[in-house]
Amino acid sequence: MPSLNDLNRADRAAFTAALGHLFEHSPWVAEETWVKRPFVSAEALHAALCAMMRAAPHDRQLALIRAHPDLAGRLARQKKLTAESTREQVSAGLDRLTDAELAEFTRQNDTYQARFGFPFIICARLNAKAAILAAMAARLPNGWPAERDTALAEIEKIAWLRLQDILKD
């Protein structure tokens, strides 16, 4: 487990290897943030990563959003998630759904994806399954730019928790 000091001294490849997974299937966020070292705190490092994500072109942000698996989706059932995604879905209880709950997730996922063209993103570690289903219904009427921004804000929360998992204090 690296400390902040280790990360501040790391070369670009080591920095990306340590932090590349913070943003799902998108190591470019960490790689491009490397030039911003040194970071005075975990919060400052997280803020720099998020600023890099926010400064990226919209199509790159959209690819990042689309890199996320559906919650309780096909990839989860086939056990094809990254280690972090698996832990996040388990923490929300999504590996223990009844058939009816699974059908409801599938319906909501498909409806959301059809409306926005990207998967529903919520920080699964901060929300249990009932809260996730409620948020899916509540956010469905939103406009596209608002949902894109909400997805990016949730991705920032996911990255913060993933950073805390790997940072030695």
Ligand code: GUN
């Ligand atoms: N898709 C929607 N929410 C999440 C989450 O918290 N983690 C991952 N990996 N994918 C998601």
